Amino acid sequence: MTDPSSAMATMARTAPKLAELTEQVLFGDVWCRPGLSQRDRSLATVSALVALYRLEQLPFHLHRALDNGVTPDELSELVTHLAFYAGWPCAASATTLLATALAER
Template sequence: MSEKFDAGLKLRKEVLGDAYVDRSINNANEFNKPLQQLVTEYCWGDVWQREGLDKKERSMINLAMISALNRPHELALHVRGALNNGLTPIQIREVLMQVAIYCGVPAAIDSFRIAMQIMEEEGIDLNNLKG
C-alpha cells in the first residue's frame, strides 16, 4: 500500500475504532476491496489529514451531511467517531438541531434516534448533559 493508505488507516482506526476498521478491511472481497482502499487512502489519508479543520469540526460536518443524506448506518458510525474526536453530546445535539432546520424535521428525528442509541450504548447519561 501507499504512505497515504497507511496514514489513512491509522486515522480511520483512531476515529472509528480498530474493531470496525479491521472488520471492514478484513472482510473486503475482490468486489469491494477497491472501495475500502479508496476510502482509506483518499478520505482518511488525504481529506481528513488536511489542515484548516480539526477532527471535531470534520465530525460536525459529517454528522450534518450524513443526516441530510439519510444514511443511518454511517450516522451511527460517525456519532461514535464524533465522541472519539471529543464532541460532547450537547455539540452533537446542536448539529442535529441545525439538521432539523436546514434539512427537515424527519431527517433530524431519525438522526436524534440513532445518536441517542449510540450514546446510550456508550454509557452516556442523556438526562445529565455537560459541555
C-alpha cells in the same frame, strides 16, 4: 454500532478498491489535511449524513465525532438545528441513532 473493522472487512471482500480508497485517501489523506480539525470534519460529516438521510453511515460517524471531541450536547444541538434545514424526519431519525450511540458509550 457496526464494528468499523467488520464493515471494512466486508468492503474489502466486496469492493477491494473502494476499501483501499476509503482507507488510504478518505481516512489517510482527506481526514488528515490541516485545513480543518478532526472535530470540525466530524461536525461537517455528521451534518451531511443527517441532511442527506444517510442513516447507515451515521452511527460510525457519531462515535467518531465523540472521539474527536464533539460533546453529546453539541451533537444534540446540531441535530436540533438541522431539523429546520434538513427536515424533521431526518432530525428525528438522527436523534434515535444519537441516543443509541450515547447509550453504547
